[in-house]
Amino acid sequence: MDSKLRFLLHKSLVLEQTKQVHAQLLLNRHNHLEPILIHQTLHFTKDFSRTIVNYVKRIILKGFQSSKVSTFSWGCLVRFLSQHRKFKEAVTSYIEMNNSGVPPSSHAITSVLRACGKIESVVDGNSVHAQAVKSGLCGCVYVQTGLVGLYSRLGYIDMAKKAFDEIGEKNTVSWNSLLHGYLESGDLEEARRVFDDIPVKDVVSWNLIISSYAKRGDMSSSRSLFLAMPLKSTASWNILIGGYVNCGETKLARTCFDAMPDKSSVSWITMISGYTKSGDVESAEELFRQMFKKDKLVYDAMIACYAQNGKPKDALKLFSQMLEANSGVGLQPDEITLSSVVSASSQLGDTSFGTWVESYITEHGIQMDDLLSTSLIDLYMKGGEFDKAFKLFNGLNKKDTVSYSAMITGCGINGLAAEAIRLIQEMIEKNILPNQVTFTGLLSACSHSGLVQDGYKCFDLMKKYNVEPSADHYGIMVDMLGRAGRLEEAYEVINGMPMKPNAGVWGALLLASGLHNSVEFGEIACRHCVELESDPSGYLSHLANIYTSVGRWDDVRNARAKMEEKKLRKTLGCSWVEGSNH
DNA sequence: TTAGGGTTAG
Structure with missing residues (x-):
């Protein structure tokens, strides 16, 4: 029986199978195989699934007999979350593991270090570092390299260098993490020295340096290094495509895209986003149609393309296709999908959708972040549901130019000029800089309320904040004076x-x-x-x-x-x- | 350790 189960456990399992095998394990009192079940399930799950996380978590929280097994299982979970970019949850789960007195594994530590870096949490990062020292895992290259990566990402390049120097036998990953640190800190010269010093450069070393030039918009350097590198990975091609997309060189991006040997989903998405930015919806659609296996991110990209290019109906249509399990798609939207979808419904003026989204969020355990909140704020403000909008606005983790602009624009539409003026004063006090969009909203608020004096004042404010008035801003001024x-x-x-x-x-x-x-x-x-x-x-x-x-x-x-x-x-x-x- | 998806106006 044991061997039969072990055989089953070596196969890739989807949740239903996991549940069946798990039931069998328990029935036969093979509880000691539960950690293997957890490992296999998480290991073979390609797309992130919340139901799997919840299921696994339930097994873990029930507790195991030995702490070694607990350490192993928690490690699997933290790694899974971190690998699927659920960084906050990875950190939360790690803390949960700590609180239940389970000592960390090196897997858990490296994964959570990566997560801390991604969410830029200095506090969590430091305490994990301290724990790594305490638990004697600091002699492990992986953990040490994780520390280099953490400090690189947090911008503490000196700490990163210190952690790097402490590594006895540095591997290429250690070198790359340090290289990453210098690139992040903007020290290109030192980065170049590190790159030249790497004894065995791998694709990642090359990709890092190529992408740094691409990010700076220096595509000629990026391209020549790309041509010079010995073995190009799909990522190398994708970096080049992304670089061209960012400079608005959509045609050159397409040339690379067509020339590359093995396209990944990332290549397609990057190209689609290039067309999104240049407003070429047809080309984006064509690529989307041609894609053989569409993952969630491709749907996100295409929905965003519609939403950003004034085709909200198409965005909603594709969204409903994405949800439909019986059409063979059946993908779970997340906060990123929903922010585009909310933006689309806002363009259509469909406020009722906000209520649907909010209940969907609670039902499916989606985390509401600031970007999604901002799109909901926009939706509610336009629909005149000020209480809901203000509540979301006050609950934001970090108010920024975009969220203030959404509020101000909403005030403008609804004739709440005084409130709009109060909001811009508030944002200026908080050192949040207004942009062209902010002023469009603000001026139209004054225009709609017939406040000519205030309109002039706001227009002057544009100069003060170095916002160049566009023809549209003049248009609103003309509208305001004309109405008066x-x-x-x-x-x-x-x-x-x-x-x-x-x-x-x-x-x-x-x-x-x-x-x-x-x-x-x-x-x-x-x-x-x-x-x-x-x-x-x-x-x-x-x-x-x-x-x-x-x-x-x-x-x-x-x-x-x-x-x-x-x-x-x-x-x-x-x-x-x-x-x-x- | 590298590459992909999101929010505000018109």
């Missing part, structure tokens, strides 16, 4: 613009001219709008309305005739193009 009937002033603002006014700016003046029946400014604004836009009928009809309001019937007829003429020309143009195709 100060058309002359609005026109002056347009003439004072450092850039060419766009149709939005002139459109704001035209709208205001309509509100205040000004033929003079209406004509000027309309003329510019017609020049700038391919379809002028809306502008012309607006002008016609202004003529109507002051009883200039000849002009009304003229304007309408012009509209007909343009419409006709457009139709003729279209049919000519169509005709030439045949």
Whole structure:
């Protein structure tokens, strides 16, 4: 029986099988095999699964007879969490292990050190270091290398160097961790020296240095090192692609993508995100379609692509496909998926979705982080559910420019100008710098509430914080002055613009001219709008309305005739193009 | 030890 079970345990198990085998173990009183079951299950689980974590945790918390076994099992769990990027949970589980008096294994220590580095927790990192010393595991190369990695990531390069020097037999990983430290600290010269000193360079050594140049936007150095390296891994290619994507060189990125021999999921995602940034949704879709096996991150990337490029309906459609287990996909969304999805529903103005997301989060144990909260804040503010928005806002771990901007924008839409002004004052006091988005929200708050004085003040504030006003910001100013009937002033603002006014700016003046029946400014604004836009009928009809309001019937007829003429020309143009195709 | 997915406007 024992051997049969052991055989079963060597196979890859999905949760249902784990449960069955576990039941059999218990039935046959083979409890001593539970740790192996845990190990195998976690070892073979490719995609992160919360149900598996919970299941394993239940077994562990029940307790084992020997502390050695407990150490082993906890180590497996902490490593699993850290490997699947659940760093906070890895640290929490490690602490839980400590609290139950189980001594750490070197596996647990190295995994938790990595996690501490990733979440940049100095306090936790230090206490793990102290424990490693106490438990005598500091002589282990892996643990020592883990310490180099931790301090490198935390930015304590001197500590990293010290830990590195203490390693008796340094392996390439130890060297790479130190290299990483110098790269992180921005000391390229020393990094280069370390790189040259590495006795046996592996792909990671090369990849680290290549990626440092790529991150700096120095693609020519990155590329020449890439060409010089002896054996390229998929990661090397991906770094190069990512570098080009970050510089906006989508075409060069695509060339690399097409040239690389073995594409990984990362390659596809990087390329899709490149198209997302350049706004080329079709190309992203094409890649997504071509992908054979789509993992969760690819779905995330594609949903984000839709959400970021003004296609919220497509984002939600893909999200529901992702959830559908019977379509063969059935992937679990996490906080990252949901933040895009919430953003999409916000664009559609569907507040009810926020409630759904919040209950989904509690039901599935998803951790709500600041980015997801921010997208919910945006959603609730736009839907006028201020209490919910403020509650989330006050609960943020770290308020930043984006979350403040979401609040201010929401205030702007709902006419809460005073609140918007209070918020920007608060953020400035906290040294959180406003950006273009913040000011768009703030100015439109003033505009919607008719607070011209405050609007000017806010506009001046832009200079103070080195935010270059865009044409849109001028547009809001024009809108604000125009609504207040100060058309002359609005026109002056347009003439004072450092850039060419766009149709939005002139459109704001035209709208205001309509509100205040000004033929003079209406004509000027309309003329510019017609020049700038391919379809002028809306502008012309607006002008016609202004003529109507002051009883200039000849002009009304003229304007309408012009509209007909343009419409006709457009139709003729279209049919000519169509005709030439045949 | 390297490479991939997220939030605010228009």
